[in-house]
Amino acid sequence: MSDQNAIRDTVILGSGCAGLTAAIYAGRANLNPLVLEGHEPGGQLSITTLVENFPGWPDGVQGPELIENMKKQAMRFGAELRMAHLTSADLTTTPFELGVGKDIIQTRSLIIASGASARWLGLPSEQALIGFGVSSCATCDGFFASGKEIAVIGGGDSAMEEALFLTRFATKVTVINRSENFRASRIMLERAVAHPQIEFLHNTLIEECIGVEEKDLKGLRLHNRKTGERWTLPVSFMFLGIGHEPNAKMFEGQLDLDADGYIKTEDNIFVSILGERINGVYACGDVQDRRYRQAITAAGTGCMAALEVEKYLEELGR
Numbered sequence: 001m002s003d004q005n006a007i008r009d010t011v012i013l014g015s016g017c018a019g020l021t022a023a024i025y026a027g028r029a030n031l032n033p034l035v036l037e038g039h040e041p042g043g044q045l046s047i048t049t050l051v052e053n054f055p056g057w058p059d060g061v062q063g064p065e066l067i068e069n070m071k072k073q074a075m076r077f078g079a080e081l082r083m084a085h086l087t088s089a090d091l092t093t094t095p096f097e098l099g100v101g102k103d104i105i106q107t108r109s110l111i112i113a114s115g116a117s118a119r120w121l122g123l124p125s126e127q128a129l130i131g132f133g134v135s136s137c138a139t140c141d142g143f144f145a146s147g148k149e150i151a152v153i154g155g156g157d158s159a160m161e162e163a164l165f166l167t168r169f170a171t172k173v174t175v176i177n178r179s180e181n182f183r184a185s186r187i188m189l190e191r192a193v194a195h196p197q198i199e200f201l202h203n204t205l206i207e208e209c210i211g212v213e214e215k216d217l218k219g220l221r222l223h224n225r226k227t228g229e230r231w232t233l234p235v236s237f238m239f240l241g242i243g244h245e246p247n248a249k250m251f252e253g254q255l256d257l258d259a260d261g262y263i264k265t266e267d268n269i270f271v272s273i274l275g276e277r278i279n280g281v282y283a284c285g286d287v288q289d290r291r292y293r294q295a296i297t298a299a300g301t302g303c304m305a306a307l308e309v310e311k312y313l314e315e316l317g318r
Contacts, residue, residue: 007095008034008107009318010309012079013086014247016043017295018285019113020070021302022309026111027077029310034107035074035081036100038247042067043115044286045295049131052143054295063131066295086114091254091273091281108316109280109309112263112271113302114247116286116293118240121153125209126238133217134209136240138162139294145170150237151220153206155179159241160188166239167197174233176201178225203227209238246287255281263288269305280312 010026012019015037026033040046048063057066071081088099095106118136120126126134135141138152138161146169152162155177163173175192180202182189192198203226210232211218219234246262248255256264256272263283265271271283284301286293 006106008032008105009313010034010109010111010306011036011098011105011107012111012113014038014043014113014115014285014287015041015071015081016045016067016113016115016285016298017070018115018287018298018302018305019043019111020067020074021299022111022113022284022306023074023079023081024070024077025303025306026309027074027079029306030078031310031313033074033079033111034105035079036084036086036098037081038085038114040115040117041083043298044118044136047130048140050144051140051295053140086250089250089254091251091278096280108318109312110282111302111305111309112248112251112281112283112287113285113298113305114287115298116244116246116262116290118244119242120240121206121242123206123209125212126206128212129209129215129217129238132215133211133236134238134240136244137293138165138239138241141237141239142166142169145237147171148236149234150174150239151176151233151235152239152241154241154243155181156183156241156243157185157188158243160184160192162239162241163192163198164195167195170197170237173198174201174235175199176204176206176220176222178205179203180226201233206238244286244290244293246290248283248287255283258290260290262290268301269308280309282308 009031012035045063050060052060090097098105149172150170205223208221265288269282282305284305285298
């Protein structure tokens, strides 16, 4: 049974910068978009403190405030936001059918803006300090590490890229890898090893992030798996470089995904199955962008997706 027995013109999955920008544009086009906010309403900005690189905010803006303003703007133009997440999807039928709990929502078009979740260590102290010295985005927060000693966690290309980028700001970068060997490509590893500001710790686990009570990272309590040694490394920032998990598992077998689970797109938003484009379905933001992962690029692709939906529905005579 369809939700409210009505076929929607468009449904947007996700309420981060991509999804809310798509909702603003779709709303202004009188498409009355339904936004399913997902498991992490507001996306990664909802757990970000100061955002200084979003245009129009010369003094910066708190991540949750930016998201709240975008929600209000979308609702002003008629978007409906629902605290719900997708439980099933069938893109083989027309209209498309989306399972949300016990309801089936039918929609003529779909914008997938479900984002990508950063991989964390899972420590309670780490989670308590996200935005207070713990970050998963060097590009976003590297400036705040200026003149400080910091740590980057990971052993792959992502960690090496983060470490090299952060040498622009930090006085010293310590790369902490849980194993003896690195998964990074040879060229990326060689660049990092050759950099005078980067040091390495092998076979090392993070047991605790220090500074929870002060809401300010003071250091990391470390454990060498090989020697058993435990000690504290004084750092002011910890950047996670262990990758992201795109929120696209629901579309396995229905859309083309890359080896890491990101939705493959042409021209940033057009999706396909077995190389054949699917009309009426678009992906935007971090669920398809493994390279930039910025609020402003997510917003840009959200705009593009909404404009394509409007064009597609016009062609259907809607």
